Amino acid sequence: MTITAATQVLAVFGNPVKHSLSPQMHAGWIADHGIDATYIALEVHRDHALDTFRAMRRLGLTGANVTVPFKEKAKLAADICTEDVAALGVANTLVWRNGAIHAHNTDWGGTRAAIDEAVPDWIATARRAVLVGAGGAARAMAYGLMRRGGPDMIVVNRTREKADDVARFLKQYGPAEARDWSALPAAVAEADVIVNASTLGMKDAPAFDWPLERAKPHAIVFDAVYAKGGTALVNNARGRGLRAVDGLDMLVHQGAIAFDIWFGVKPDAGKAHARLDAIMAARP
Numbered sequence: 001m002t003i004t005a006a007t008q009v010l011a012v013f014g015n016p017v018k019h020s021l022s023p024q025m026h027a028g029w030i031a032d033h034g035i036d037a038t039y040i041a042l043e044v045h046r047d048h049a050l051d052t053f054r055a056m057r058r059l060g061l062t063g064a065n066v067t068v069p070f071k072e073k074a075k076l077a078a079d080i081c082t083e084d085v086a087a088l089g090v091a092n093t094l095v096w097r098n099g100a101i102h103a104h105n106t107d108w109g110g111t112r113a114a115i116d117e118a119v120p121d122w123i124a125t126a127r128r129a130v131l132v133g134a135g136g137a138a139r140a141m142a143y144g145l146m147r148r149g150g151p152d153m154i155v156v157n158r159t160r161e162k163a164d165d166v167a168r169f170l171k172q173y174g175p176a177e178a179r180d181w182s183a184l185p186a187a188v189a190e191a192d193v194i195v196n197a198s199t200l201g202m203k204d205a206p207a208f209d210w211p212l213e214r215a216k217p218h219a220i221v222f223d224a225v226y227a228k229g230g231t232a233l234v235n236n237a238r239g240r241g242l243r244a245v246d247g248l249d250m251l252v253h254q255g256a257i258a259f260d261i262w263f264g265v266k267p268d269a270g271k272a273h274a275r276l277d278a279i280m281a282a283r284p
């Protein structure tokens with residue numbers, strides 16, 4: 001692709017951000033659709049995120065994704081927020097249009113699209129879910145699952161107070177309760193959907209023994225985390241014959257929604273998944 005003065009520029013802002021797969025994911029779709037655009041990763045100084053996002057108005061970026069730890073700042077920088085961003089308090093997608101910054105949250109929609117694709121009839125049998133974690137991803141994933149008749153939510157988090165906060169927030173959308181970390185095995189046994197929205201399973205996170213021996217045979221495991229060769233949670237689930245949705249499924253679906261917001265084109269999530277699998281397999 002030849003970059004010219006007319007090439008649209010998009011970016012992912014984060015810190016750290018060099019591990020992000022978003023540039024390859026969006027570059028693949030940009031090429032698939034013959035769009036004159038480029039997508040780069042920008043590691044923003046932790047004290048200057050707000051200024052950086054506001055500078056989008058002057059720099060004329062087409063749009064951006066925002067990742068850890070700047071999703072709250074992305075909401076603050078925006079002139080116009082969707083209803084979902086207002087509810088969740090965080091944004092992961094920005095678009096610059098007519099001089100204003102618009103903020104979206106595609107994590108919840110990516111969650112919903114990923115599980116809808118992997119297990120199309122999941123909502124018919126999912127009465128109860130257990131959510132592990134209480135950060136931004138946990139809120140967005142639970143919001144995505146609970147909307148339009150989704151399951152009741154049990155929130156379990158290492159820090160109990162944060163689980164209480166998330167459960168309070170989720171009660172707007174359906175029955176939700178927080179439980180202690182020690183109650184996780186019992187909660188797993190009750191759940192039709194088991195969601196990991198914590199950092200457990202990430203490359204440098206401590207090993208964790210998920211109590212999947214307690215899971216119902218039809219339970220669906222949804223891991224926000226992805227790893228080369230699959231996370232221990234997803235591999236354990238599949239090894240037991242449980243259905244599983246992995247973090248790459250969520251990543252490509254949230255990315256596809258963002259791509260549609262920027263360019264008005266629905267890209268092929270499956271194609272991106274295969275490309276990212278290959279990229280991860282080639283990593284050391």
Ligand code: NAP
Nearest residue numbers: 133134135136137138158159162197198199224247250251
């Ligand atoms: P966050 O706000 O930093 O929250 C981290 C969560 O992990 C907290 O609930 C924290 O518990 C918990 N945690 C951390 N270390 C733990 C440990 N040793 N044992 C038990 N719990 C632990 O992060 P986030 O933004 O919500 O992201 C959470 C995960 O989702 C990350 O792995 C991120 O990469 C992933 N994610 C994936 C996608 C995707 O598209 N696939 C999108 C967004 C996020 P405390 O409250 O006790 O600290």
